[in-house]
Amino acid sequence: MRSMSTLTRADLADAINRKLGLSRSESLIMVESILSHMSDALTEGENVKISGFGTFLLRDKTERVGRNPKTGVEVPITSRRVLTFRASQMLKDRIAGK
Numbered sequence: 325m326r327s328m329s330t331l332t333r334a335d336l337a338d339a340i341n342r343k344l345g346l347s348r349s350e351s352l353i354m355v356e357s358i359l360s361h362m363s364d365a366l367t368e369g370e371n372v373k374i375s376g377f378g379t380f381l382l383r384d385k386t387e388r389v390g391r392n393p394k395t396g397v398e399v400p401i402t403s404r405r406v407l408t409f410r411a412s413q414m415l416k417d418r419i420a421g422k
Contacts, residue, residue, distance in 0.1 A: 333359070366407065378411040 333355050340351035362372050362380070372380040387403040411419075 376412055376414045378409055378415055381408045381410060382406070383408060 333352070336355045337348060337351040340346055340354055341348050344351070346354065365372050366380060366382060369382060371382060383406050385404055385406055388401050390399050390401045391397070392399055
């Protein structure tokens with residue numbers, strides 16, 4: 325069963341506001357600061373590991389030949405850097421309800 329709701333920056337800020345008692349603006353600044361720091365690290369080529377949650381990994385993909393599924397024509401796919409996420413075992417267990 326899949327949930328249709330989405331956790332947003334505002335939701336995170338509200339949670340910080342309720343649990344830590346910071347003002348809404350201070351909570352939002354904290355969320356933005358954390359996300360900015362993570363984005364900066366990824367931009368600089370660093371992986372981001374959050375213990376008990378998971379790891380954001382950067383992977384460099386090499387150039388390869390792809391195929392248009394509709395026409396069958398071969399198309400070159402350029403090399404690029406992609407971001408992947410690997411959940412920690414703790415998060416996987418929690419999601420599975422263990």
